[in-house]
Amino acid sequence: MAEKKQMHLTAFMRPVSLHTGAWRYPGSYADANFNFAHLTSFIQKLEQAKFDAFFMADHLAVLNMPVEALKRSQTVTSFEPFTLLSALSVVTERIGLAATASTTYDEAYHIARRFASLDHLSNGRAGWNIVTTGNPESAKNFNLDEHVEHSERYKRAREFYDVVTGLWDSFADDAFIRDQESGIFMDPDKMHVLNHRGNELKVRGPLNVARPVQGWPVIVQAGQSEPGRQLAAETAEAVFCSPKNIQGAKELYEDIKSRATAAGRNRDHLKILPAAMIIVGDSVEDAQQKRLKLDSLVHYDSAIASLSIALGTDASGFDPDGPLPTELLETNASKTARESVLKLAAEEKLTVRQLAQRYGGYAGLAFVGTPESIADEMETWLKEGACDGYTCVFPYLPQGLNDVADRLVPELQRRGLFRKDYTGTTLREHLGLPRPENRFFPSKQTNGGAA
Amino acid sequence: MAEKKQMHLTAFMRPVSLHTGAWRYPGSYADANFNFAHLTSFIQKLEQAKFDAFFMADHLAVLNMPVEALKRSQTVTSFEPFTLLSALSVVTERIGLAATASTTYDEAYHIARRFASLDHLSNGRAGWNIVTTGNPESAKNFNLDEHVEHSERYKRAREFYDVVTGLWDSFADDAFIRDQESGIFMDPDKMHVLNHRGNELKVRGPLNVARPVQGWPVIVQAGQSEPGRQLAAETAEAVFCSPKNIQGAKELYEDIKSRATAAGRNRDHLKILPAAMIIVGDSVEDAQQKRLKLDSLVHYDSAIASLSIALGTDASGFDPDGPLPTELLETNASKTARESVLKLAAEEKLTVRQLAQRYGGYAGLAFVGTPESIADEMETWLKEGACDGYTCVFPYLPQGLNDVADRLVPELQRRGLFRKDYTGTTLREHLGLPRPENRFFPSKQTNGGAA
Numbered sequence: 089m090a091e092k093k094q095m096h097l098t099a100f101m102r103p104v105s106l107h108t109g110a111w112r113y114p115g116s117y118a119d120a121n122f123n124f125a126h127l128t129s130f131i132q133k134l135e136q137a138k139f140d141a142f143f144m145a146d147h148l149a150v151l152n153m154p155v156e157a158l159k160r161s162q163t164v165t166s167f168e169p170f171t172l173l174s175a176l177s178v179v180t181e182r183i184g185l186a187a188t189a190s191t192t193y194d195e196a197y198h199i200a201r202r203f204a205s206l207d208h209l210s211n212g213r214a215g216w217n218i219v220t221t222g223n224p225e226s227a228k229n230f231n232l233d234e235h236v237e238h239s240e241r242y243k244r245a246r247e248f249y250d251v252v253t254g255l256w257d258s259f260a261d262d263a264f265i266r267d268q269e270s271g272i273f274m275d276p277d278k279m280h281v282l283n284h285r286g287n288e289l290k291v292r293g294p295l296n297v298a299r300p301v302q303g304w305p306v307i308v309q310a311g312q313s314e315p316g317r318q319l320a321a322e323t324a325e326a327v328f329c330s331p332k333n334i335q336g337a338k339e340l341y342e343d344i345k346s347r348a349t350a351a352g353r354n355r356d357h358l359k360i361l362p363a364a365m366i367i368v369g370d371s372v373e374d375a376q377q378k379r380l381k382l383d384s385l386v387h388y389d390s391a392i393a394s395l396s397i398a399l400g401t402d403a404s405g406f407d408p409d410g411p412l413p414t415e416l417l418e419t420n421a422s423k424t425a426r427e428s429v430l431k432l433a434a435e436e437k438l439t440v441r442q443l444a445q446r447y448g449g450y451a452g453l454a455f456v457g458t459p460e461s462i463a464d465e466m467e468t469w470l471k472e473g474a475c476d477g478y479t480c481v482f483p484y485l486p487q488g489l490n491d492v493a494d495r496l497v498p499e500l501q502r503r504g505l506f507r508k509d510y511t512g513t514t515l516r517e518h519l520g521l522p523r524p525e526n527r528f529f530p531s532k533q534t535n536g537g538a539a
Numbered sequence: 540m541a542e543k544k545q546m547h548l549t550a551f552m553r554p555v556s557l558h559t560g561a562w563r564y565p566g567s568y569a570d571a572n573f574n575f576a577h578l579t580s581f582i583q584k585l586e587q588a589k590f591d592a593f594f595m596a597d598h599l600a601v602l603n604m605p606v607e608a609l610k611r612s613q614t615v616t617s618f619e620p621f622t623l624l625s626a627l628s629v630v631t632e633r634i635g636l637a638a639t640a641s642t643t644y645d646e647a648y649h650i651a652r653r654f655a656s657l658d659h660l661s662n663g664r665a666g667w668n669i670v671t672t673g674n675p676e677s678a679k680n681f682n683l684d685e686h687v688e689h690s691e692r693y694k695r696a697r698e699f700y701d702v703v704t705g706l707w708d709s710f711a712d713d714a715f716i717r718d719q720e721s722g723i724f725m726d727p728d729k730m731h732v733l734n735h736r737g738n739e740l741k742v743r744g745p746l747n748v749a750r751p752v753q754g755w756p757v758i759v760q761a762g763q764s765e766p767g768r769q770l771a772a773e774t775a776e777a778v779f780c781s782p783k784n785i786q787g788a789k790e791l792y793e794d795i796k797s798r799a800t801a802a803g804r805n806r807d808h809l810k811i812l813p814a815a816m817i818i819v820g821d822s823v824e825d826a827q828q829k830r831l832k833l834d835s836l837v838h839y840d841s842a843i844a845s846l847s848i849a850l851g852t853d854a855s856g857f858d859p860d861g862p863l864p865t866e867l868l869e870t871n872a873s874k875t876a877r878e879s880v881l882k883l884a885a886e887e888k889l890t891v892r893q894l895a896q897r898y899g900g901y902a903g904l905a906f907v908g909t910p911e912s913i914a915d916e917m918e919t920w921l922k923e924g925a926c927d928g929y930t931c932v933f934p935y936l937p938q939g940l941n942d943v944a945d946r947l948v949p950e951l952q953r954r955g956l957f958r959k960d961y962t963g964t965t966l967r968e969h970l971g972l973p974r975p976e977n978r979f980f981p982s983k984q985t986n987g988g989a990a
Contacts, residue, residue, distance in 0.1 A: 174625035
């Protein structure tokens with residue numbers, strides 16, 4: 089009997105929740121933004137449930153919203169994710185740790201160093217979510233008046249990836265000898281000076297961190313725009329995306345996998361993990377009631393502010409009870425977010441108010457039901473080639489997370505779709521990804537295929 | 540009876556040791572650069588000894604040295620310090636955590652965010668060592684061909700400090716209400732948008748991290764050059780410096796304290812902590828033998844490479860048995876290091892070889908003797924106004940550190956010069972520093988003086 093295709097599960101986190109009404113939900117930890125004990129309890133619960141990875145979302149600015157929305161937002165401040173994940177590496181042993189870092193507003197040498205360090209600290213559990221930073225407010229915190237243009241950001245991201253991975257390959261895995269007798273600490277023939285001089289970046293190297301435990305931390309990406317898909321196909325090993333339904337997911341899955349093949353990669357070495365908010369109830373109706381209650385906690389001003397960010401234009405002047413104006417300004421805001429809003433509005437014929445409240449809470453794919461009904465949906469998607477697993481979004485914390493860990497995961501395990509225990513120690517091993525060859529110091533034997 | 544002036548003790552660390560021969564010393568942890576368990580054991584031992592802070596040194600490049608030196612160096616690679624300290628915050632409760640971050644090759648928004656996060660993670664134990672990055676190789680890792688000129692670096696550092704501290708003041712301490720009933724999470728009247736537009740930096744703000752537990756993480760600085768002293772006097776709360784003897788220490792102490800007074804600051808709110816390597820033996824001769832053994836483990840090629848970096852010129856062609864050539868090129872290398880080498884050579888009439896071997900090991904101030912003789916020296920310096928405590932350098936690890944913690948510290952405690960237990964919880968409290976007022980949201984009552 090052939091083993092069933094296995095599902096990967098990662099957690100897509102903000103300390104209080106991605107859903108903007110969540111901090112008001114009964115029993116939620118409203119103070120989780122700076123409460124390390126709460127975050128420890130979340131990640132340890134996910135590790136007990138054998139999740140592949142814990143991924144912390146990020147912004148490089150206080151999001152631009154009207155003051156009435158700002159004062160109701162739980163997202164204004166929180167731990168910087170990288171600092172947080174370094175600390176969480178100490179209270180966990182197996183679960184992967186993925187953080188976002190921007191190729192637009194940071195330096196390749198810094199990013200290569202920090203992720204390599206996190207990989208060493210965690211014994212091979214680091215993942216780098218490459219983002220180009222779609223929030224136009226960020227530019228103003230980094231010496232610019234205008235946001236960097238979309239295609240320009242992607243050009244830089246591609247070169248940035250080459251530099252960071254090149255820096256990770258600065259040393260052969262066996263470069264450090266540390267022979268106390270002879271006094272030889274390192275074999276200089278096993279050190280490579282990158283000397284990168286490209287269109288966007290000049291970085292000499294070598295990195296002052298030994299090669300990461302995983303060779304390279306796992307490369308993660310989101311983004312569904314044309315350059316986003318292409319960048320993912322060429323570089324990413326785990327992609328989180330936001331299809332609205334199984335048909336859209338299948339198209340996206342095939343498109344990105346085909347692009348990966350066209351780029352000369354093994355399509356199995358790129359895992360596609362749609363983001364889905366999961367709400368578990370005792371019955372389907374019970375779960376739906378929970379969602380309604382949660383959405384009702386989103387204030388309209390916050391909702392319209394989120395919609396404005398996604399559209400890249402101020403939506404607060406639109407008629408709340410009319411449809412979305414058909415002609416919207418072209419902007420440099422993230423195309424993925426913008427297109428997804430326009431699609432949602434068109435498909436479900438939503439008014440501005442409905443769209444805003446839906447979008448202001450959590451607009452993406454949601455699995456809402458019993459452990460069995462949700463497992464059915466997740467199994468169907470997996471079997472029909474719509475995904476390799478899921479990027480799980482929890483509606484409120486801790487209960488929404490506990491429901492997934494305690495009720496849904498055992499059902500997935502019972503069906504043979506998800507591991508009952510970790511079989512490896514690194515994030516690459518959890519995801520079934522090969523350890524990349526060092527491009528400058530290839531091993532004598534082949535390791536069974538390139539990344 | 541007036542209480543004796545109390546001494547502050549911080550640990551100035553590299554994972555293997557600052558002394559370049561240390562990795563070969565019997566019993567040393569040669570693999571500590573990427574061994575979190577070893578680093579945990581070091582910091583926990585220092586916390587048991589009630590040290591004020593653990594400070595991790597840093598470089599932004601693999602240091603430029605000839606290959607014969609490079610292959611013998613333990614300093615080529617190690618954990619990135621910030622990542623490391625975030626993790627170490629989890630395995631400690633009281634000791635301060637100070638990391639270096641460069642104002643020349645990083646962004647004010649990133650630095651403000653990370654240190655604020657570390658301060659929240661550690662419940663008020665973070666310190667930021669402001670450096671302008673004196674190593675000319677660093678520029679090449681950050682898109683430049685030439686190093687940024689010395690005075691230019693200090694101009695930027697001064698403005699950078701204003702921006703970072705301004706970002707830390709983005710929110711009043713009581714800005715976050717989190718009233719689940721009314722739905723008000725934050726009071727927008729208690730948020731300040733910095734809108735900084737200076738000569739070097741444009742940063743809008745606000746920071747997306749709540750005000751740090753300490754108000755601001757403690758500001759630390761080294762550097763003894765003219766602009767370095769002035770920057771320290773205007774901004775630093777703890778200064779580590781490298782006087783060669785008590786007379787030099789007194790002059791430096793008075794100079795920096797006077798500059799602080801002239802800048803309108805309380806001179807007690809700036810602690811001057813000379814760096815001293817401490818070697819404890821059963822007798823003075825025993826301790827001296829340990830130092831000789833340690834220095835003998837430094838390879839000449841490594842020594843001459845360190846000397847070259849300090850001088851900012853290649854010293855490998857100099858006659859090893861002659862004196863240092865009198866005319867040396869002006870460079871942009873750190874003036875502090877360069878002047879200290881030239882002084883050492885002149886004072887002790889050392890040959891190039893002697894100078895290199897001394898400098899290549901550890902050239903700074905050293906207290907070498909029994910617990911009693913070292914405590915005598917440390918007490919004299921403290922009483923005579925040469926310092927407020929010490930930045931301790933350990934010759935080799937773990938034994939050199941254990942000797943200080945287990946043998947010297949009890950002697951200092953017995954004399955009433957050093958705490959037997961922590962009385963506060965934050966690094967500011969350990970150092971006797973006030974919590975800074977928020978410049979944008981001053982409290983109604985005075986808190987007893989500005990920082």
